[in-house]
Amino acid sequence: MPHVAPHDGSAGFAARLVATAAAPLDPASADAPQVLHWPGRRLLVQRADTELAVRELDGDGTEIRFPAPWPRRYGSTAVSPTGDLAVFAGVHALRAVDATGAVRWEFRHACWSAAVCTRAHSSFAEYADDHHHGHADSGSAAFSPDGKLLWAHVRTLVGPRAEEEWLILDPADGRVLARAETTTVGSGSFHLPHPDPAYMGLTVLAGEEDSPVLWGHWDGATLTVQHFAEEILLGASPSGEHFLTTDTGQWSLYLHRAQDGAELRRLDGQVAVPPSSDEDDRVRWEFEAAFPYDDAAVVGTEDHGNVPRHWLVDPRAMTVRGRIEYPFSVAGPPRSAGPGTWYTVSEDGTRIHLWSLAHRG
Template sequence: MSISPPSVPARLLGSVPLAGAMPLVDDGAFESRAGGARRALLFRGADLEVHHLDELFAGERAPRAVFPLPWPGWTRGRASLSPDGSFAVFSGQRAVRAVGADGATLWEYRHACWGPLLGHPHTGDEQEVCAGFEHGSCRVSDDGRFVWAHVAVADEEYDEAWAVLDARDGREVARLPLDDGAAAGSHHLSHPDGVRMGLCVGMGQDGILLYWGRLDGGKVTAWDLNDTADRILLDVHPAHEGFLTVEHYGADLRLHALDGTALAEREERGEEVPWDCAGGFVDAGTVMACTGHECDEDDEGVRHWLLDARTLEVRGSVAYPSHPGEGPARPLGDGTWLTYDEEGGALHRWSAAEG
């Protein structure tokens, strides 16, 4: 049955010319901290630019900080910024490296190569990029003390691990073997409690692995949520009540308790249009989800939907007044969300219009 909810008018709060900023809304190039600023992390040539979102929309176009990339030829992996902005951590093909704003290497944690060809040789050049698109990811904890990193491992018993590193020197504090790993890529997501960390590992057509973990002394205590059947981690509830996932191929959205229990579910929108792999919490009471961006057969094009954050009942389809949402949306948790106009090179910030 088709869903025909009312339209929800959107109000444009601001627009910023920012070329190449699509990753802010569709590729995780956006980092927020519990009680801290929302920061945009943009790769520009051989640099990582850091912008504070509120400053950006207030007219400050210059980046707050610029970090030189440790491996300019490596275009995959993820980066994360320390809470105080003093250093960035990069997930490379054969190492995790912390870099200061002056470009100095603070520390490096070496690991096995993400390249898919087993036993392939390396020239010794640290800038060498091996074949393959596989990559890991990393995230600095909200207290700035640790770096969580998904890494490749040269071990007969397992090929990947979730490592916790001391943010001061890169020393391994704890490690969780990931026995079923065959990653194409991954991403981390901090829980708002500042203690737990989420890890979502994509394995291409082989599915998704999903974990929550915390550091207890020198050990990682993890919740293996892979009986939830190929679910992509989208966002965490601002009030610590649960997390949001989408099924690998968009069949449904689900709200979960931290132990993985499904609290609410919304199947794909009418006429078998799947949910996209974009969305999250607009605020504590509202979820935004998208359709059409990843579906060539959707005659309606891209649409953004507002849903109740407890029941996932659809409240309405967002109606944009002038700058249409032609791509994915990035909810910010404060009642606003971002879209990006690729043709015009502009980042837009929205809220639902009152009344």
């Protein structure tokens, strides 16, 4: 049976502040900073309308500014583990830009506003002032941890119909190595890299009831994809043996085996965590979390109060061990920052804080 926490103050686990880093860009004109991580490498990334800032979190703090081909509302970005190549996933194309600002390659695809646009636009200027393109759906992209593969969720036209595909490309030249239909109609998506370059996760945002998780495996010749209906990816364990999801209703956490996607255990939030106040009718798991240890995940619950509640979850038994206690107030959910760490973003968006469990050293 899941562990039932008797009250919020029980079984607290102290978080140790590992580091604080300033956001590269002004949060008033940029997205919130985020941490991208791979084995032995962490990057602080922040997107503004005209540029993408990428800074090393470890080492000498080298920073690169990539010129953006279109404003940030027109898509998302991916950055290579070495930090010297950025891919902008736009409304009509994937565009790879190197550290000098030069375009390495471009892969054009159908419009993410396909309901009103079936043209093969060749430049952003052709639709920069169009309302529908400015409010289009979007895909996403992500690099494998070795930097040798780029996974991308794109839209394609099959006759008069718009369909969606999951592609694997060679980031050196944009050549398509594999492709699979997603059978989705997404409004957005995000990837979850796995420690093993052969695996990748994709969450397609397709409405409250339909958002699926796709779990892909590429053996160098064949791309196989598993579908998990109405789930959202939260994190992969450092060893790569497991990944964690929640459902679109935020009722439960689900532990899956990465090798075959099988669900091993689940944790009902209603049973495991008490409501924060009388205003909360039930407990809802956050849509973001961290999996910093093979035997411990840090997961938040959505609450009406101003103080976030983050919980230490033991995936081996799918129990809540207790609440994370911080040395000062934090904002938002916990997010993955690599093995042994997670991060939070300050309420004003000017800093990120890296954390670890104090009792782990």
